[in-house]
Amino acid sequence: MTALLQTQNLTLAFGGLVVANGIDFSLDEGERLAVIGQNGAGKTTFINICTGLLKPNEGSVRFAGDDITGHSPRSIVRRGMARSFQLPQLFLEHSVRECLQLAAVARQANLSSWKRLVSSSPDQEIDRMLDLISLRDRQHELCINLPEGQRKLLDVGMSLMLNPRLLILDEPTSGVSTEEKHGVMEILMRALDEQKVTAIFVEHDVDIVKRYATRVAAWINGAIAADGSPASVLADPTVKREVLGI
Amino acid sequence: MMRSLMIAVICVAAVLGLALAFPWLKLPLILGLCYGLAALGIVVLLRAGQISFGHAMYACIAGYVVAFLGQRYPWLDGLLLIAAGTVASVLASMLIGAFVVRYREIFFGMLNLALSMVLFTVLGKFYNLTGGTDGLRINRPELLGFQLERAPFELSLLVLVLAISLLVIFGVQRFFESSGGQALAAIKTNETRLEYLGISARKVLWKGYVLSASLCGLSGSLFGLSQGLVTPEMGYWLRSGEFVFIAILGGAGHAIGAFVGALLYEFLKMYAAALVSGSWQLVLGVILIVIIYFLPKGLTGLLRKRKAAIGGGL
Numbered sequence A: 001m002t003a004l005l006q007t008q009n010l011t012l013a014f015g016g017l018v019v020a021n022g023i024d025f026s027l028d029e030g031e032r033l034a035v036i037g038q039n040g041a042g043k044t045t046f047i048n049i050c051t052g053l054l055k056p057n058e059g060s061v062r063f064a065g066d067d068i069t070g071h072s073p074r075s076i077v078r079r080g081m082a083r084s085f086q087l088p089q090l091f092l093e094h095s096v097r098e099c100l101q102l103a104a105v106a107r108q109a110n111l112s113s114w115k116r117l118v119s120s121s122p123d124q125e126i127d128r129m130l131d132l133i134s135l136r137d138r139q140h141e142l143c144i145n146l147p148e149g150q151r152k153l154l155d156v157g158m159s160l161m162l163n164p165r166l167l168i169l170d171e172p173t174s175g176v177s178t179e180e181k182h183g184v185m186e187i188l189m190r191a192l193d194e195q196k197v198t199a200i201f202v203e204h205d206v207d208i209v210k211r212y213a214t215r216v217a218a219w220i221n222g223a224i225a226a227d228g229s230p231a232s233v234l235a236d237p238t239v240k241r242e243v244l245g246i
Numbered sequence B: 001m002m003r004s005l006m007i008a009v010i011c012v013a014a015v016l017g018l019a020l021a022f023p024w025l026k027l028p029l030i031l032g033l034c035y036g037l038a039a040l041g042i043v044v045l046l047r048a049g050q051i052s053f054g055h056a057m058y059a060c061i062a063g064y065v066v067a068f069l070g071q072r073y074p075w076l077d078g079l080l081l082i083a084a085g086t087v088a089s090v091l092a093s094m095l096i097g098a099f100v101v102r103y104r105e106i107f108f109g110m111l112n113l114a115l116s117m118v119l120f121t122v123l124g125k126f127y128n129l130t131g132g133t134d135g136l137r138i139n140r141p142e143l144l145g146f147q148l149e150r151a152p153f154e155l156s157l158l159v160l161v162l163a164i165s166l167l168v169i170f171g172v173q174r175f176f177e178s179s180g181g182q183a184l185a186a187i188k189t190n191e192t193r194l195e196y197l198g199i200s201a202r203k204v205l206w207k208g209y210v211l212s213a214s215l216c217g218l219s220g221s222l223f224g225l226s227q228g229l230v231t232p233e234m235g236y237w238l239r240s241g242e243f244v245f246i247a248i249l250g251g252a253g254h255a256i257g258a259f260v261g262a263l264l265y266e267f268l269k270m271y272a273a274a275l276v277s278g279s280w281q282l283v284l285g286v287i288l289i290v291i292i293y294f295l296p297k298g299l300t301g302l303l304r305k306r307k308a309a310i311g312g313g314l
Helices: A043-050 A073-079 A096-107 A123-132 A148-160 A178-195 A206-212 A230-235 A237-244 B002-021 B023-047 B056-072 B078-100 B105-125 B150-177 B179-189 B191-195 B201-227 B237-250 B256-275 B277-294 B298-309
Strands: A005-014 A017-027 A032-037 A058-063 A081-084 A166-170 A198-202 A215-220 A223-228
Touching: A005 A043, A017 A043, A017 A058, A017 A223, A032 A043, A032 A206, A032 A237, A043 A058, A043 A166, A043 A198, A073 A081, A073 B191, A081 A148, A096 A123, A096 A148, A096 B179, A123 A148, A123 A178, A148 A166, A148 A178, A178 A206, A206 A230, A215 A230, A215 A237, A223 A230, A223 A237, A230 A237, B002 B023, B002 B150, B023 B056, B023 B150, B023 B179, B023 B201, B023 B237, B023 B256, B056 B078, B056 B105, B056 B201, B056 B237, B078 B105, B078 B201, B105 B237, B150 B179, B150 B201, B150 B256, B179 B191, B179 B201, B191 B201, B237 B256, B237 B277, B237 B298, B256 B277, B256 B298
Parallel strands: A032 A198, A032 A215, A081 A166, A166 A198
Antiparallel strands: A005 A017, A005 A058, A215 A223
């Protein structure tokens, strides 16, 4: 079976600083991978290369068997790989519903200069997504007025509206209060399950990793130091010392 | 819909009533509406968070095309001249836009300014072709096959500009509410997300830029016909600044704002020049400061506030 996402010898350096050091990686459909590592270990760089924000110096990225190395974010999204961001990327002067409507129209590649946005997007689907991310009661609120946790949910909701095969979540619980973290993750995982989306999420919270990941990859100095089941990776002495600090 | 129609009918009746009651008002009203069309072009860009200090160049291009064609083919109908001028500005903006939409904010604004100043200089220097700083005269053309004297020509032109303005307000407002228009507005707050939805921000902005320039071009064609003269001043940066002033005065909330702003501007300018002839710019400057301070979303922002207070939407 072809891996959904595969990288070979992925290398990137900024001057003398190597941020991706020959990464060989593979992800199968249906997996839920947690990426862990200290700040500066290269986790977001890896995501940025896979999603087209950065171009590697060497190596390749394949998605569903196709070489997407150096492709634009737009082209990668259209192939079925979506992402959310550590700092939620929303249209702050649009309402929650309008953001989802724009995402739905984008998926259909159906931008019109005449047809109203409200009648271009499927209402039922928007309502379903609003329910899924628990934002139905705030659908007419401008995004700028949302608290961080709800911004994160909307950021993911917009990506899910694209019906991706793979969703990469960059620190979905950063900036969210400790009490809210599990609530946010529960909503996100329910949405991912319902849409049958394979997911990679960067996470610092070990409890969340243990609870929601089916596989963990630990990043140290731009390379994967350990990769496997959550129990085995979190018990790895190098990971404990270098990543978890215990 | 009925309400919008009612407002449109009232506006048309008011403008035509004023023009018939005070014939000297015909020209200021035509000019005000022409400024409104151009300012609406600026509003299109403002919605994407961009500003151009050079869009008068598209009005100027259109004006000169009307003049060239009017001189060379005097039998051409006024409507054809207007269409030709607008098409010329659209073509120019398609080319220039492909280059300038790579830049944002101040770089976008200054590049447009620079290009408009290049055009201004070229028009001033090529005397044999462009008439230099004296410009080119536009003889009064036929309108729908009728050769009219000055007064009926101006009245016909007012009716035409009014009809075009209403169509443009309806069409552009519809564009603002469309998915393409909303994507354009999304550039203002988050271009990255737009790209990660699979939408090309550059392409969206390019389309907005062409629309914006076409409105300025339309304005330039009508302005040229109403004045009977085009000069390089039409493309000077001060003219672009006036369009920006009006766009800020009217606000970007609704397409009608540009026209409200333009008519207000035209009359403010007229009365300020009459009352304080040496320092009318000072009056406008103070008004701009007051608007920015108290009404950052312009006059349409005021309307929206009022609508929100009574529980309606604009």
